[in-house]
Amino acid sequence: MGSEEFTRHPDIQGLLFRGYANLYHAGYGFFRIVDRTACKSWLTGLLDSERISTAKDGPPELGTQRLNIAFAASGLEALLGAGWIPDSYEPPFVEGMVTAHRCRLLGDVEDNDPEHWRWGKEQDFDGLFMAFGNSGDEAEQLLADHLCSDNGVARVQTVYGHLNGHEKNGEREAFGFRDGISQPIIEGTSRYRDLPKEAALHGVPAGEMILGYPDGTGKLPRTPAVSAASDPRGWLKPHWEWPERRDLGMNGSYLVFRQLAQDTEGFWRYLNEAAAGGQETPLELAEKMVGRQKDGTSMEKYPKSDKENNNLFNFAKDDAQGKFCPIGSHIRRSNPRATGSKTEEASLKVTLRHRILRRGRVYEDAELGEVGLQFICFNASIARQFEFIQGSWCNNQFFDGLQREVDPIIGTVRKPGNGLDAVDRFTIPRDPYRRRLDGIPTFVTMKGGGYFFMPGMAALRCIATAP
Numbered sequence: 471m472g473s474e475e476f477t478r479h480p481d482i483q484g485l486l487f488r489g490y491a492n493l494y495h496a497g498y499g500f501f502r503i504v505d506r507t508a509c510k511s512w513l514t515g516l517l518d519s520e521r522i523s524t525a526k527d528g529p530p531e532l533g534t535q536r537l538n539i540a541f542a543a544s545g546l547e548a549l550l551g552a553g554w555i556p557d558s559y560e561p562p563f564v565e566g567m568v569t570a571h572r573c574r575l576l577g578d579v580e581d582n583d584p585e586h587w588r589w590g591k592e593q594d595f596d597g598l599f600m601a602f603g604n605s606g607d608e609a610e611q612l613l614a615d616h617l618c619s620d621n622g623v624a625r626v627q628t629v630y631g632h633l634n635g636h637e638k639n640g641e642r643e644a645f646g647f648r649d650g651i652s653q654p655i656i657e658g659t660s661r662y663r664d665l666p667k668e669a670a671l672h673g674v675p676a677g678e679m680i681l682g683y684p685d686g687t688g689k690l691p692r693t694p695a696v697s698a699a700s701d702p703r704g705w706l707k708p709h710w711e712w713p714e715r716r717d718l719g720m721n722g723s724y725l726v727f728r729q730l731a732q733d734t735e736g737f738w739r740y741l742n743e744a745a746a747g748g749q750e751t752p753l754e755l756a757e758k759m760v761g762r763q764k765d766g767t768s769m770e771k772y773p774k775s776d777k778e779n780n781n782l783f784n785f786a787k788d789d790a791q792g793k794f795c796p797i798g799s800h801i802r803r804s805n806p807r808a809t810g811s812k813t814e815e816a817s818l819k820v821t822l823r824h825r826i827l828r829r830g831r832v833y834e835d836a837e838l839g840e841v842g843l844q845f846i847c848f849n850a851s852i853a854r855q856f857e858f859i860q861g862s863w864c865n866n867q868f869f870d871g872l873q874r875e876v877d878p879i880i881g882t883v884r885k886p887g888n889g890l891d892a893v894d895r896f897t898i899p900r901d902p903y904r905r906r907l908d909g910i911p912t913f914v915t916m917k918g919g920g921y922f923f924m925p926g927m928a929a930l931r932c933i934a935t936a937p
């Protein structure tokens with residue numbers, strides 16, 4: 471398949487390849503299936519009328535709309551019935567985001583404990599319906615039109631998101647930083663084809679993000695399966711691993727959703743206090759924590775004007791000590807690129823096994839007086855990609871030789887107690903002495919979330935028609 475064809479693949483839901491930059495508003499409706507038969511007819515109707523957006527639809531024009539759908543494990547179990555084969559899915563997806571082990575791993579403890587979440591503590595949803603449009607009202611109307619009892623589903627939670635400042639100077643998250651810059655680039659797409667050779671730094675085999683293709687090991691990752699009896703109309707291909715079953719995973723991806731509230735006042739208040747009497751301004755400290763300048767420019771050697779090279783830096787080569795981009799900063803923890811520990815190539819190869827495709831949007835809830843990020847990412851393995859980044863990199867207090875510190879943006883800080891020291895520092899390497907910030911509060915708090923599977927279109931057909 472040519473790169474143009476792959477980028478416009480009719481079996482892959484559109485959100486995987488596009489962030490829908492022209493559609494500023496999104497509504498995310500978490501739903502329960504209350505009537506299986508009605509739900510299946512709704513899904514069939516959506517498919518027949520081509521309402522679910524696929525990669526084939528290309529970038530949306532202003533004034534259009536896009537819809538996408540994903541399911542929690544309980545949703546697939548309900549719709550597939552006897553065809554549901556839990557062992558063929560990744561364990562985190564089947565178990566859900568809220569388990570004691572997973573909460574420890576993700577840092578969903580203390581202020582982030584599901585006990586304090588606004589929604590999702592019980593993981594009481596079967597699916598996620600996503601509507602993208604030109605206004606919040608339009609997104610809400612789309613959710614209301616579809617998530618109704620006639621369609622056999624009931625909405626249990628709605629959250630909204632939008633693109634912020636996109637039309638002017640690039641997408642901004644709530645602390646004011648440019649976001650949406652560094653993404654993995656899927657091999658085989660036209661974007662990958664058009665990239666300069668150095669951008670191999672971000673190139674990942676399709677199977678790292680989309681199931682059904684070889685991943686970074688050169689092999690096919692395990693994909694969800696259904697029994698042959700669940701696909702009497704033959705929408706699916708035989709499963710590559712279990713030929714007697716059918717491949718439900720092909721062209722699908724696991725979707726992680728986390729609503730993350732951002733304490734913007736507390737963030738800048740802390741930075742103002744920390745900057746007093748020091749040599750950095752509050753903004754410079756914030757930039758060190760994020761690992762990029764506020765306008766998105768890299769902290770590395772590339773000059774501001776050089777937009778093309780804004781993401782081609784590589785720590786082993788350009789900044790092994792973290793003098794520009796601190797080792798503990800958010801972007802360095804969440805994508806260490808090539809670090810100095812092994813050969814550059816070997817180290818990059820490892821990092822590329824832990825990339826995620828981010829599709830989040832900011833939110834502002836006037837009623838709650840809250841702003842933050844509707845964090846969404848895609849990956850072929852929640853455990854190896856999203857959970858590894860959050861748990862083993864961002865929440866690792868010993869990350870790359872550091873001690874008693876976590877990601878200053880998304881890490882879960884630990885207060886001292888029970889004979890244990892606090893984990894709440896941030897180190898800024900510099901000559902002749904490093905600067906250390908202490909007592910960093912939690913700036914980002916979990917409000918709800920879940921794990922989903924976003925199927926390909928043939929798989930959706932099978933889900934909609936499984937007996």
Ligand code: HEM
Nearest residue numbers: 643647648649650651652730801804805843859860880914
């Ligand atoms: C409210 C929470 C968050 C904020 C404010 C935030 C902010 C940012 C900013 C400003 C950037 C740099 C711009 C860019 O490259 O797009 C960035 C990059 C990134 N973030 Fe976050 N982020 C948040 C949550 C998360 C979470 C939960 C994860 C995953 C566990 C994550 C993973 C990443 C990754 C992988 C990058 C790209 C790093 C690179 O390749 O250079 N972020 N984030």
